[in-house]
Amino acid sequence: MRHLVLGGAGFIGVHLTRRLLADGHEVTIVDDFSRGRRDPELDELGVPVISADLTDPASLDGVPHEFERVHLLAAVVGVRNVERDPARVINVNTLAVLNALRWVEPHQKLFFASTSETYAGGVDAGVVPVPTGEDVPLVVQDVTSPRFAYAVSKMLGEAAVVHTGRAKGVPVVVGRFHNVYGPRMGADHVIPELSLRAIRREDPFRVYGTDQFRAFCHVDDAVDAVVRLVEAEDAAGRIVHIGNDSAETNIGELAELVLKIAGHSPELERVPAPPGSVHRRCPDLTRLRALTGFEPEVSLEDGVRRTFEWYRDNWA
Numbered sequence: 335m336r337h338l339v340l341g342g343a344g345f346i347g348v349h350l351t352r353r354l355l356a357d358g359h360e361v362t363i364v365d366d367f368s369r370g371r372r373d374p375e376l377d378e379l380g381v382p383v384i385s386a387d388l389t390d391p392a393s394l395d396g397v398p399h400e401f402e403r404v405h406l407l408a409a410v411v412g413v414r415n416v417e418r419d420p421a422r423v424i425n426v427n428t429l430a431v432l433n434a435l436r437w438v439e440p441h442q443k444l445f446f447a448s449t450s451e452t453y454a455g456g457v458d459a460g461v462v463p464v465p466t467g468e469d470v471p472l473v474v475q476d477v478t479s480p481r482f483a484y485a486v487s488k489m490l491g492e493a494a495v496v497h498t499g500r501a502k503g504v505p506v507v508v509g510r511f512h513n514v515y516g517p518r519m520g521a522d523h524v525i526p527e528l529s530l531r532a533i534r535r536e537d538p539f540r541v542y543g544t545d546q547f548r549a550f551c552h553v554d555d556a557v558d559a560v561v562r563l564v565e566a567e568d569a570a571g572r573i574v575h576i577g578n579d580s581a582e583t584n585i586g587e588l589a590e591l592v593l594k595i596a597g598h599s600p601e602l603e604r605v606p607a608p609p610g611s612v613h614r615r616c617p618d619l620t621r622l623r624a625l626t627g628f629e630p631e632v633s634l635e636d637g638v639r640r641t642f643e644w645y646r647d648n649w650a
Contacts, residue, residue, distance in 0.1 A: 335359045335360070335402045335403055336359070336360045336361075336362075336400055336401045336402055336403070337351075337354050337359050337360065337361045337362070337401060337402075337403040337404075337405065338361075338362050338364065338397070338401040338403070338404045338405070339351055339354075339361060339362070339363050339364070339405045339407065340364045340365075340388060340404065340405065340406050340407060340408045340430070340434060341364070341365055341388075341406070341407035341408030341409065341430075341447075342361070342362075342363030342364060342365055342383075342405075342407065343363060343365035343367055343376055343383070344365065344407065344408075345516070345518050345519040345520065345553070346407055346447070346511075346514065346553060346556065346557065347363065347365070347405075347407050348375060348376055348379070348518060349516065349518070349553045349554065349556075349557050350405060350407070350557045350560060350561075351363060351379055351381060352379060353554075353557045353558070353561060354561070355379065355381070357561070359403075361379075361381045362381060362382045362383075362384065362397075362401070363376075363379075363381055363382070363383045363384065364383075364384045364385075364386050364388070364393075364394070364397070364408075365383065365384075365385065365386075365408070366385065366386060366387045366388065366408075367385065368410075375518065384397065388408050388426075388429065388430035388433050388434060389425065389426055389429040389430060389433070390433070391433050391436070393433060394433065394434065394436075394437040395437075397437070399437075399439050399441075399442070401442060402441070402442060402443065403442065403443050403445070403564055404434070404438055404442050404443070404444045404445070405444075405445045405447075405560070405564075406430070406431065406434050406444060406445065406446045406447060406495075407447045408430045408434075409426065409427045409430065409447065409487070409488075410422060410423045410426045410427060410484075411449075411484065412520065412522045412523070413481070413522065413608075414522050415522075416480060416481060416483050416484045417480050417481060420480040420483030420484075421483075423483045423484050423487055424483050424486065424487045427484070427487035427488065427490075427491060428487055428490055428491070431446070431490075431491040431494050431495065432494060435494060435495065435498045435499070435502075435504075438499075438502070438504050439502075439504065440502060440503040440504050442504060443504075443505045443506070443507070443564060443570070444495065444499060444504055444505070444506045444507070445506075445507050445508075445509060445560060445563065445564050446491060446492065446495040446506060446507070446508045446509070447509055447511060448488045448491065448492050448508050448509060448510045448511070448573070449484070449485070449488050449510060449511055450466075450510055450511065450512040450513065450575075450577070450615055450617065451484055451485040451488065452472050452485050452488055452489055452492075452510065453466050453470065453472065453612075453615070454481075454482075454485055454612050455472075455473035455474050455475040455482065455485070456470060456471055456472065456473035457612050457613070457614070457615070458475060458610075458612060459473055459475060461473060464614045464615065464616050465549075465579055465616040465617060465618040466575075466615075466616065466617060466618055467575075467618040467620070467621070468510070468573050468574065468575060468618075468621055472485075472489055474486060474489075479610070481610045492508050492573065495508055496508065496571065496573075499571070500571070505570040505571070506570065506571060507563050507564060507566075507569045507570065507571075507572060507574065508572070508573040508574065509559070509560060509563060509574055509575075509576045510573065510574070510575050510576065510617075511551075511556060511576050511577065512549060512551060512575060512576065512577030512578075512615065512616070512617040513548050513549060513550045513551060513577065513615060514550075514551045514552075514553055514556040514576070514577070515550055515551070515552065515553065515637065515638075515641060516552055516553030516554070516637065516640070516641050516644075517553070517640070517641055517644035517645070517648070518644070519553075521649070524548075524585065524588070525550070525588070525592070525638060525641055526641065526645055526649075528541075528588070528589055528592040529592055529596070529638075529641060529642045529645045529646070530645055530649065532592050532593055532595075532596035532598050532642070533596065533642075533645065533646050535598055535600070536600060537598075537600035537601060538600055538601040538602070538603045539589070539593070539598075539600035539601065539602055539603065540603045540605055541585065541586060541589040541602060541603065541604055541605070542585070542605050542606070542607050542608060543585050543606065543607025543608070543611055544584060544585050544586030544589070544604045545584060545585075545586065545613075546584060546585050546607050546611060546612070546613055546614065547582055547583065547584045547585075547613070547614040547615070547616070548582065548583065548584075548585065548588075548614075548615050548616075549577055549578055549579055549580075549581055549582040549583075549615065549616035549617060550578065550581050550583070550588075550634060550637070551576070551577040551578035551581070551630065552578070552630075552632035552636075552637035552640070552641075554631075554632055554637075555578055555630040555631060555632050556576050556577070558628065558631075559576040559622060559626065559628050560576065562625075562626035562627070562628050563576075563622070563625065563626060566625045566626050568625055569625045569626070572621070572625070574621050574622050574625065575617040575618065575619055575621065575622055576617075576622065577616075577617040577619065577630075578619075578630040578632075579616055579617055579618065579619050579630075580630060581630070581633070581634040581637075582616050583634060585607075586604065588634075588638075589602070591634070591635060591638055592638060592642060595635075595638060595639050595642050596642065
């Protein structure tokens with residue numbers, strides 16, 4: 335198969351490309367390099383890379399329609415980016431989807447990367463259970479709050495993908511990622527952030543929201559789920575969780591695991607989570623399992639160790 339990965343120079347994009355190549359597929363990457371960057375790992379993939387800004391309606395005009403599979407990963411992500419410039423988040427994430435949908439054709443199958451942030455408002459309001467299934471209400475408690483900008487952009491993206499795909503006859507799959515982590519994801523997410531501070535030997539060691547719970551999914555497992563979903567005929571037109579429901583842990587325990595791997599024993603300073611943080615997040619993977627037979631394989635300790643070692647060797 336020939337695969338086009340939009341946003342392929344970013345975190346999940348490079349890991350997905352590596353997996354597709356290992357499976358014998360041809361891959362072309364499109365990216366504007368606002369988050370991902372040209373680097374040795376990207377260059378080692380040896381695939382064609384097209385530099386394009388997907389917010390430009392003409393950005394894909396010169397890209398041939400020879401690809402059977404299209405992965406739409408391009409987006410502005412990260413809590414700090416969202417809070418700093420929510421208008422940019424909505425603009426980029428929305429236009430990237432709409433312009434990709436104008437270009438895609440019925441012979442192509444489209445995967446759209448969405449997020450568990452779509453549930454944040456419902457969990458906070460107490461109307462969404464945890465573990466969470468795909469069919470619960472999506473709630474925006476305050477549309478004027480910057481923290482909801484990312485979730486709103488992904489809700490719009492999901493609706494656009496499902497309805498436009500149906501109108502154009504394009505088979506689509508929406509994958510809602512839940513707390514995916516691993517090498518190359520930047521420094522603003524909790525596992526890399528804890529790892530980098532442990533590498534720097536911070537003492538005292540501040541940990542935010544130690545009583546909050548998350549179910550973390552290593553990027554290798556997430557990529558495996560994407561590959562399975564894209565090839566599952568019954569997944570067309572569906573919204574499906576991608577995550578790991580067997581690795582739920584609280585942030586205090588996660589910090590202790592990182593410190594153990596780092597061989598660092600500082601004084602812990604436990605402080606409240608930032609305002610608006612969701613107390614617990616864990617996906618129900620019943621639908622993913624039924625469609626693909628997926629089971630996560632990377633344990634939390636193994637995944638955190640791999641991630642820590644990558645940041646120690648490549649970032650610190």
